[in-house]
Amino acid sequence: MAPIEYIPIMRAYYQSLGRGDYPLYKPQDDPWAPLVRPLSQCRLALIASCGISRRDQRPFHRLGSDDFSLREIPVETPAGELVVNYDYFDHRDADADPDILFPLCPLHELAAEGFVGGICPTAYALGVGRWRGPATPERLQGELAEDLFARCRADGADAALLVPG
Amino acid sequence: MGLIARGLERRGLPTVVVGHMLDIMELNRPPRAAFLDFPLGHPFGRPGDRPRQLAILREALRLLETGTGPGTLAQLPFAWGEPFTFTPGQGPKVNKSVSGVQSDRE
Numbered sequence: 001m002a003p004i005e006y007i008p009i010m011r012a013y014y015q016s017l018g019r020g021d022y023p024l025y026k027p028q029d030d031p032w033a034p035l036v037r038p039l040s041q042c043r044l045a046l047i048a049s050c051g052i053s054r055r056d057q058r059p060f061h062r063l064g065s066d067d068f069s070l071r072e073i074p075v076e077t078p079a080g081e082l083v084v085n086y087d088y089f090d091h092r093d094a095d096a097d098p099d100i101l102f103p104l105c106p107l108h109e110l111a112a113e114g115f116v117g118g119i120c121p122t123a124y125a126l127g128v129g130r131w132r133g134p135a136t137p138e139r140l141q142g143e144l145a146e147d148l149f150a151r152c153r154a155d156g157a158d159a160a161l162l163v164p165g
Numbered sequence: 166m167g168l169i170a171r172g173l174e175r176r177g178l179p180t181v182v183v184g185h186m187l188d189i190m191e192l193n194r195p196p197r198a199a200f201l202d203f204p205l206g207h208p209f210g211r212p213g214d215r216p217r218q219l220a221i222l223r224e225a226l227r228l229l230e231t232g233t234g235p236g237t238l239a240q241l242p243f244a245w246g247e248p249f250t251f252t253p254g255q256g257p258k259v260n261k262s263v264s265g266v267q268s269d270r271e
Contacts, residue, residue, distance in 0.1 A: 010253060032196050033176075047169070049166050088254070089256055093211065097213055101206060103209050126169075140172065145171075148172075149176040149178055161226065163182075165205070
């Protein structure tokens with residue numbers, strides 16, 4: 001079975017809601033940062049855009065748009081303290097086991113077995129949601145990436161795993 | 166996520182993106198991407214299946230070492246095992262009439 005083509009589905013969905021064109025972005029350049037040491041010596045950062053937060057944090061809007069805020073999630077957070085705020089996709093399986101979406105326990109296991117050198121003490125959760133403003137793609141690559149980069153560097157990250165919603 | 170990956174790599178941090186939306190990933194060209202043909206919301210598979218979660222995570226992270234250049238996009242060797250569909254705006258709170266987790270994967 002061929003993979004689902006999401007772009008036509010989202011275009012039709014946006015039109016049905018009277019939202020205009022589904023926003024797409026075609027980049028013009030090819031950034032690339034090489035890994036500077038073996039994975040087994042790398043400290044890994046986790047960044048997820050699935051609208052997840054801790055129960056003691058301000059939740060993301062369930063159908064948010066252009067939200068550039070983030071939630072700091074200590075990587076020792078128990079699964080039971082995590083909640084998926086989004087209503088953009090069916091997350092009942094992730095409610096039962098957040099590791100399918102926000103893999104804290106698997107990352108701890110890979111660090112313990114030495115597959116990766118370690119994991120950063122804080123993971124970052126985003127809930128950007130729907131792109132509304134015309135500048136959103138540039139802001140994602142600009143101010144939000146700059147903030148995340150500074151945080152990851154301060155956490156000693158050598159590389160980052162990015163997981164969508 | 167692909168655009169944030171691009172912003173991080175431009176500043177010098179290597180990334181790997183895990184995702185389900187192949188056509189959007191091909192358009193956004195994250196530097197390194199792992200495609201899984203799974204239903205949205207399941208990048209590491211099914212709840213409770215830790216061995217597979219770990220296997221997917223290992224394969225995705227290996228791309229950090231094996232990625233050959235910008236736009237590396239690898240389909241990981243895992244299958245969902247049953248047909249599924251996507252209907253936008255079908256989260257559990259929006260669509261309360263959905264009675265079981267199988268109903269949007271038929």
